[in-house]
Amino acid sequence: MKKRLMSLLLLAGLxxxxxxxxxxxxxxxxxxxxxxxxxxxVGIAQDLDDSLDPHKTVKAGTRxxxxxxxxxxxxxTPDGDLTPAIAENYTVSEDxxxxxxxxxxxxxxxxxxTLTAEDVVYSINRCAAATETGIVQVxxxxxxxxxxxxxxxxxxxxxxxxSNEFISYLTTAVLPADYTEQDTAPVGTGPFRFVSRTxxxxxxxxxxxxxxxxxxxxxxxxxxxxxxxxxxxxxxQSGAIxxxxxxxxxxxxxxxxxxxxxxxxxxxxxxxYLNNAAAPFxxxxxxxxxxxxxxKQGIIDLAFDGYGSPIGSSMYPAFGKYFDEDLxxxxxxxxxxxxxxxxxxxxxxxxxxxxxxxxxxxxHMDTAEVLVQQLAAVGVTATILPVEWExxxxxxxxxxxxxxxxxxxxxxxxxxxxxxERFTSTYGSNFxxxxxxxxxxxxxxxxxxYDDAEQTALYKAMERDLTENAANVYIQDLADLVAVRxxxxxxxxxxxxxxxxxxxxxxx
Amino acid sequence: xxxxxxxxxxxxxxxxxxxxxxxxxxxxxxxxxxxxMLGTTAxxxxxxALRAELGLDRPWPVRYVEWLAGFFTGDLGISYSYxxxxxxxxxxxxxxxxxLSLLSFMLxxxxxxxxxxxxxxxxxxxLEWLGTVMNQLGMAVPPFFTGILLTxxxxxxxxxxxxxQMPSLTQNFGGALRYLLFAxxxxxxxxxxxxxxxxxxxxxxxxxxxxVRTAISRGNDRSGVLRRHVLKNALVPVVTxxxxxxxxxxxxxxxxxxxxxxxxxxxxxxxxxxxxDYPVVQAIVVILAFWVVLSGTxxxxxxxxxxxxxxMGGRT
Numbered sequence: 001m002k003k004r005l006m007s008l009l010l011l012a013g014l015x016x017x018x019x020x021x022x023x024x025x026x027x028x029x030x031x032x033x034x035x036x037x038x039x040x041x042v043g044i045a046q047d048l049d050d051s052l053d054p055h056k057t058v059k060a061g062t063r064x065x066x067x068x069x070x071x072x073x074x075x076x077t078p079d080g081d082l083t084p085a086i087a088e089n090y091t092v093s094e095d096x097x098x099x100x101x102x103x104x105x106x107x108x109x110x111x112x113x114t115l116t117a118e119d120v121v122y123s124i125n126r127c128a129a130a131t132e133t134g135i136v137q138v139x140x141x142x143x144x145x146x147x148x149x150x151x152x153x154x155x156x157x158x159x160x161x162x163s164n165e166f167i168s169y170l171t172t173a174v175l176p177a178d179y180t181e182q183d184t185a186p187v188g189t190g191p192f193r194f195v196s197r198t199x200x201x202x203x204x205x206x207x208x209x210x211x212x213x214x215x216x217x218x219x220x221x222x223x224x225x226x227x228x229x230x231x232x233x234x235x236x237q238s239g240a241i242x243x244x245x246x247x248x249x250x251x252x253x254x255x256x257x258x259x260x261x262x263x264x265x266x267x268x269x270x271x272x273y274l275n276n277a278a279a280p281f282x283x284x285x286x287x288x289x290x291x292x293x294x295x296k297q298g299i300i301d302l303a304f305d306g307y308g309s310p311i312g313s314s315m316y317p318a319f320g321k322y323f324d325e326d327l328x329x330x331x332x333x334x335x336x337x338x339x340x341x342x343x344x345x346x347x348x349x350x351x352x353x354x355x356x357x358x359x360x361x362x363x364h365m366d367t368a369e370v371l372v373q374q375l376a377a378v379g380v381t382a383t384i385l386p387v388e389w390e391x392x393x394x395x396x397x398x399x400x401x402x403x404x405x406x407x408x409x410x411x412x413x414x415x416x417x418x419x420x421e422r423f424t425s426t427y428g429s430n431f432x433x434x435x436x437x438x439x440x441x442x443x444x445x446x447x448x449x450y451d452d453a454e455q456t457a458l459y460k461a462m463e464r465d466l467t468e469n470a471a472n473v474y475i476q477d478l479a480d481l482v483a484v485r486x487x488x489x490x491x492x493x494x495x496x497x498x499x500x501x502x503x504x505x506x507x508x
Numbered sequence: 509x510x511x512x513x514x515x516x517x518x519x520x521x522x523x524x525x526x527x528x529x530x531x532x533x534x535x536x537x538x539x540x541x542x543x544x545m546l547g548t549t550a551x552x553x554x555x556x557a558l559r560a561e562l563g564l565d566r567p568w569p570v571r572y573v574e575w576l577a578g579f580f581t582g583d584l585g586i587s588y589s590y591x592x593x594x595x596x597x598x599x600x601x602x603x604x605x606x607x608l609s610l611l612s613f614m615l616x617x618x619x620x621x622x623x624x625x626x627x628x629x630x631x632x633x634x635l636e637w638l639g640t641v642m643n644q645l646g647m648a649v650p651p652f653f654t655g656i657l658l659t660x661x662x663x664x665x666x667x668x669x670x671x672x673q674m675p676s677l678t679q680n681f682g683g684a685l686r687y688l689l690f691a692x693x694x695x696x697x698x699x700x701x702x703x704x705x706x707x708x709x710x711x712x713x714x715x716x717x718x719x720v721r722t723a724i725s726r727g728n729d730r731s732g733v734l735r736r737h738v739l740k741n742a743l744v745p746v747v748t749x750x751x752x753x754x755x756x757x758x759x760x761x762x763x764x765x766x767x768x769x770x771x772x773x774x775x776x777x778x779x780x781x782x783x784x785d786y787p788v789v790q791a792i793v794v795i796l797a798f799w800v801v802l803s804g805t806x807x808x809x810x811x812x813x814x815x816x817x818x819x820m821g822g823r824t
Contacts, residue, residue, distance in 0.1 A: 197590070199771075225771075238664060390782060
């Protein structure tokens with residue numbers, strides 16, 4: 001009996017020792033410690049398990065964070081404009097075919113090297129040719145005839161045809177020409193420099209002291225990877241993380257007084273994408289019927305507590321001049337009309353369909369669930385097929401083996417082309433198999449037009465074409481809710497999918 | 509000696525077989541590393557080029573033999589997702605998951621054996637029903653729920669630890685262990701309940717045996733018989749069960765690591781299966797297989813210490 005008591009006491013002692021932490025808890029970091037050190041921890045839901053070379057990065061989540069590390073000749077502004085970044089200014093020749101960039105003096109890379117015109121030439125050529133495996137080719141660079149370094153600080157780019165969108169693509173990151181470790185230890189010119197990446201744990205960025213422009217306010221930013229939604233919420237509440245974007249309205253409600261919530265847009269075209277080549281969606285009447293059967297506002301109210309902006313074509317409001325508000329309500333919610341159209345198309349009793357959804361995206365899953373209900377009201381029996389993201393990419397997106405799918409499509413840069421070119425019939429990633437001669441012709445016209453107003457009108461006509469043919473059942477641009485610990489401010493939203501950390505700072 | 513050699517051969521063979529099946533299964537599921545890496549920028553030409561570069565255009569048995577050759581020469585390959593050597597990527601995570609599992613295992617042994625003995629020794633006590641209820645409850649509660657509950661109480665309310673801020677194992681070992689303890693408890697609760705129940709029923713069965721009745725009728729006191737004779741006999745199946753538990757803890761840690769945001773092997777495994785990063789998956793699968801076989805071996809050795817009849821390679 002005594003022995004047992006002894007061993008129990010021993011165990012209790014051991015547990016106490018472990019509990020009190022043996023040594024001191026010096027590594028315990030509270031929000032106050034971080035404020036004192038001018039550092040923050042940001043929670044992100046997915047790892048940057050991708051090449052960190054910006055010319056190879058394919059994941060939106062990786063681009064979103066690395067936006068802080070890289071810059072191009074130009075960079076986007078929160079209003080959707082472009083501003084010279086490493087270029088000080090540029091001129092365009094009379095025939096609109098030659099761009100001459102003067103680079104800022106003494107722009108430094110994070111490895112201490114000074115940026116030269118040669119680095120610009122290297123970076124643009126690398127993305128234009130894409131001969132290295134893994135480089136994501138910039139299609140718009142196919143018009144480039146020559147990129148030349150005239151002197152240390154002057155670069156000229158000659159293109160074959162005038163294009164007023166060309167400049168938007170020059171946000172492509174400029175990298176040092178002779179550096180080979182970009183995949184794992186990236187080097188750019190941005191306000192933050194990359195420090196380390198620990199797989200499935202964290203990414204550390206630090207302020208780049210030699211930045212040419214307004215320096216970042218934070219000394220250090222740690223991006224903590226927490227995939228589990230419950231765990232993410234508990235980490236916000238425990239004080240482990242200070243800022244987290246892409247939260248749902250339900251999550252935001254749980255947060256309490258310690259946080260403020262910034263509301264922006266996700267800049268995604270969320271829709272029920274329809275495979276236009278697969279029955280029954282090869283019939284425009286069926287596609288229109290579904291568009292009438294779906295109540296966008298109903299989805300937003302039911303699944304998103306009213307946060308979100310309804311859309312009616314492949315364009316979202318943040319794009320300003322390209323967004324055509326009239327298309328949003330082109331198909332007013334009308335289940336009776338939907339039934340009529342279905343009957344006309346030969347489906348008086350509806351039909352069965354599957355909605356493929358990448359299951360790790362909760363907003364898309366929630367949307368799909370409401371869609372199933374709404375479609376049932378017009379006699380269409382929809383079944384959700386949840387798949388892993390990787391399977392979605394290989395089967396639905398690349399293989400085009402799907403009937404319908406709920407996802408959000410984003411724009412890689414701030415041109416209408418980034419959203420609209422993908423549905424031209426010959427485009428490699430036209431995953432919905434959209435095929436409209438009118439649409440293709442409009443796109444060619446838009447490409448060839450230099451006048452901005454005229455081009456905008458053409459893009460709007462393309463949007464209208466998508467809407468009239470009910471290419472997809474367009475739903476919304478999701479709201480982006482960002483939780484920010486009280487005492488911190490400076491969250492800025494862009495019309496593209498990026499998280500700008502440079503302006504975030506402590507108020508006191 | 510012969511016995512040890514046979515053991516090691518078994519260990520290697522098991523690992524090879526497990527890795528073979530993992531490799532085969534992985535080559536058959538939909539989505540391949542090249543499309544996963546290229547994501548939405550994939551075109552058939554680019555996928556083909558990347559597959560060629562990664563060597564994925566060759567049949568999988570060939571690739572498996574190559575992988576095996578690399579494995580035996582200490583080369584686990586390069587992660588597709590991270591572009592860094594696999595071993596560098598997973599080494600810190602092995603340590604972390606090992607600590608979590610051992611901590612949890614220690615808890616299970618330290619709590620369930622005294623508890624099992626106690627509850628077996630007393631039949632029909634006033635508190636027996638309470639024990640049974642607690643036991644059932646313990647077995648029924650999944651670790652992720654216990655994990656959320658523990659976090660809520662000890663992190664959100666009492667601030668004993670900061671959820672989501674795991675100290676580094678190398679820089680602050682004590683702090684890291686302290687953080688892991690909460691996860692270990694969540695992991696241990698159902699296993700403690702199961703082990704206690706198992707021990708109790710084995711002891712009770714053993715107590716009804718003839719030799720026990722004889723020993724008691726010869727004037728030995730009950731608790732003395734329990735400790736000197738019954739426990740030894742009852743422990744053999746329990747040790748075997750604990751070895752299984754050891755393996756199951758590692759599986760359970762996948763969930764608990766998610767809940768407690770611990771950057772361990774389990775999360776890494778799930779993520780790399782998702783991104784089809786098979787060099788990483790293979791390495792983790794082999795480590796887990798090693799772990800399982802090792803626990804089995806350890807159990808056999810312990811059992812042989814307890815019961816000499818099992819020595820010399822004999823089997824029950």
